[in-house]
Amino acid sequence: MNMELSRRAFLRTAGAGLAGTTLGAMGFGEVEQAMAAAIRPFKLANTTETRNTCTYCSVACGIIIYSKGDLRKGERADITHIEGDSDHPTNRGTLCPKGAALLDIVHAKTRLTRPMLRKAGAASFEPISWDEAFDKIARAMKDDRDANFVATNKDGVTVNRWTTTGFLAASATTNETAWCTYKVVRSTGMLVFDNQARV
């Protein structure tokens, strides 16, 4: 559904043609040709192709993720392969040493798989349910907010701010997640709010 043009079909018809174009004369053309030659269509015939964007830098290279199973059909989907999207105007199918290894970050041994709690003074994490975690967080926020919310400053000006709880936002999340985050954080009056733009 998100693949308006079959990538392999595109490569088959356009791969050779590219050699004579502006792009073909430079870095990208050879890569595409090499890729076109290297692709064995039957190998990935039973996978689902999904368009995505490399998670690392802001060049935002287009990628194609191959999965066994299809989320759109309500199936469980296991990611088996990731490669550059040849139709993408910026990266034209190429990836850097980080992008080329994306599969390993998806399946990293250090991926988190369940909510955990480290109690005060404890030497390790212990599992906690989502419900318990959410209740604990909401309770801590409410108690802190009720105790430290500043409704007016010393001059009597309404300031409605809360500065004893803070939120450091991600910068590889989507805009939609960011907007959701903004709403939830700002509606509490929180001011200690920042993101990764500086580092």
Place this chain on the structure above:
Amino acid sequence: MTNAWTDIKNTDLVVIMGGNAAEAHPCGFKWVTEAKANRGAKLIVVDPRYTRSAAVSDYYAPIRQGSDIAFLLGVINYCIQNDKVQWDYVKAFTNAAYVVKDGFAYQDGLFTGYDEVKRDYNRSSWDYVIGEDGYAVVDETLQNPRCVWNLLKQHVSVYTPEMVNRICGTPKDKFLKICEMIAECSSPTRTMTSMYALGWTQHSKGAQNIRAMAMVQLILGNIGVRGGGMNALRGHSNIQGLTDLGLMSNLIPGYLTIPTEKEADFPTYMSTRGFKPLRPNQMSYWQNYRKFFVSFQKAMWGAAATPANDYAYQWLPKLDVPSYDVLRAFELMHQGKMNVYFCQGFNPLQAFPNKAKLAESLARLKLLVIMDPLETETARFWENHGIYNAADPAAIQTEVIQLPTTCFAEDEGSLVNSGRWLQWHWPAGSPPGEARTDSFILANIHLRLKELYRKEGGAFPDPILNLTWNYANPEEPTADELAKEMNGYVVSDVLDPNDPTKKVLEAGKQLATFGALRDDGSTAAGCWIFTGCYTEAGNMMARRDNSDPGDTGTYLKWSFAWPANRRILYNRASCDLDGKPWDPSRKLIEWDGTKWSGYDVPDIAPTAKPRDVGPFIMNPEGVSRLFTRGMMRDGPFPAHYEPFESPVVNVIAPKIKGNPVARVFKDDLAQFAETASPEFPYAATSYRLTEHFHYWTKNNHVNSVLQPEFFVEISEELAKEKGIANGGWSRVWSKRGSVLAKTVVTKRIRPLVCDGKTVHIVGIPIHWGFIGAARKGFGANVLTPYVGDANIETPEFKAFLVNIEASAGPASA
């Protein structure tokens, strides 16, 4: 970026300074290669290290880190002295002719109005003379000694090639060669692009580094044109989006600002945001601020934001300090003034300066909440990892909740790239274990907090109880629902004033453009600059038509670019005064006598006549600013300041340490090395490697194999002087901490001579920690100083002082 990655192919000269695109942005850098091969473009690299960008450059010059402003003002001085100025552009499209108030001056490193105690300026004299007609006074002949051009000429005159050599250590002949190459781009038919990244931002005067180059680009007429621009390469995949959406203490989405406590009510808040034009006929687009603001408030609080309550103005918090940025957050934590802290996909224990202080601060929290797809050092700051993280868990009372989130491959939505394209992506895999989306987590926190306030009451619950939350599944808003809300929609019908039987806007419909936003509560939009991304025609961000008519590199049908799908900002300036392209072979848009049109969405009203309306429509002047009035804290012109930790005194202003208005907390001041300290004699800098991305890829097996362990880089000269072997261990320490590292002795780093003194450079990559697939190692932030840029608090990671000696390495190694 003002332009886009794909536009770089249109340039004649690429200057990489304050970045290293070949290693940090390899696939974007390929467009530099395209320009070199197809247009004969040249590449200049100016960097303390001979990077891989430098390795494929046409010309390389070394520079001491933290001296970029002196170099760039030297370039401006060269252009002025040698009449290498695109005069038509400068006279018509910049404020060169504007006359500045008599009180304004610069002397001994300081501008008028400095208060040493407050470390701040009274900026009232940093402004134009306003005439009786209410407009800024201009002298188009540029004869008035108080016009911006003459003040600039005077200001940069000290930065001679000799002075640049004394400050930067750049050999005079190399500096002059680069000046000549840059100056050629003052021709209307030659353009230069500036590619920069954290090498410019991570300084106590980072914003002024970038301003200095922006001024060069304006003098050469390179802003708004194909192959030109100021191009921030940017870091994380959606850092542009997070900034656009205002996830910062002092921002509202779309670069609106959170009120300060001096703005007690809505009329007072709006009184400084009127943006009355400073010259006749100018668009001064921020005049629409109230429309953007009211529409934002409606997106937040819907029916509860009414004219009677000033659209819930008082529901926003008001600032008592300029910002609660991360550095202030950890300072407050360190003082025991914070109790709960959330880290969403963020590893501050590695990412911010002075790790020891960060760890102490985290230990003073009651609760730390981590939302992340991966293990992070921050989540385990309390765990003992020997020399890499010495901690006593029993003594640390902080509770930590660690929540597993999905990663990019399991999530749906849009990311904004460096070129402001909002690109939608689709989920491909099932999340591992119980991992959930960030939206699910935030929704649940909000719903439970709201429920507690509903049941128990408490401190000012109104903004929480009334937050718009009309999602089909309140526990997990979908990406489409959130995107539609950001884009904006019609709240209530708007009738045509000339024909009340016609609806101009119909309730419930998605808005097509921010031009339709209103300040009477009839429209809602979460982020006005994104309006147009999700319209009645569907999700524009999901568009994947890669056609490019005219081969311009604009790709108007691929995704959506903010604002208004415009690919090159200020593109009106790609044409001369009459609206014809400066360079017909690089046409972008054009005035046909009645309207503007072309390959890009015009950055001006379609029917705005060329000689009436200036191209910089956001500015009340209608032109760009070589002199930026009181808008930056540290000066209307950039000036050279040394880093807070510098191997040499400031040659221009010997009494001044660092940036005179940068915020420094008391305890941190005591942890800075003296200028030219014999104890810490070497100039250090930190950077990324092409195989790694910050602290994520050390979780990745492949990348950990490619670059398995922490190292530092030094010159052959310094290695010889200190008796350190290539591949051997060394100890590097600053006034804040000490690290052990393998040593790479390299020709890529050379000592510089600055004002007669030899300055050795120590290079420190940043990627290691005590978690992940790579070997345990130290973060560069064990060493770095806790001070930020004077305007936006970006930490000074790129220039600080250390000492180094040969070491036997870790006891266990």
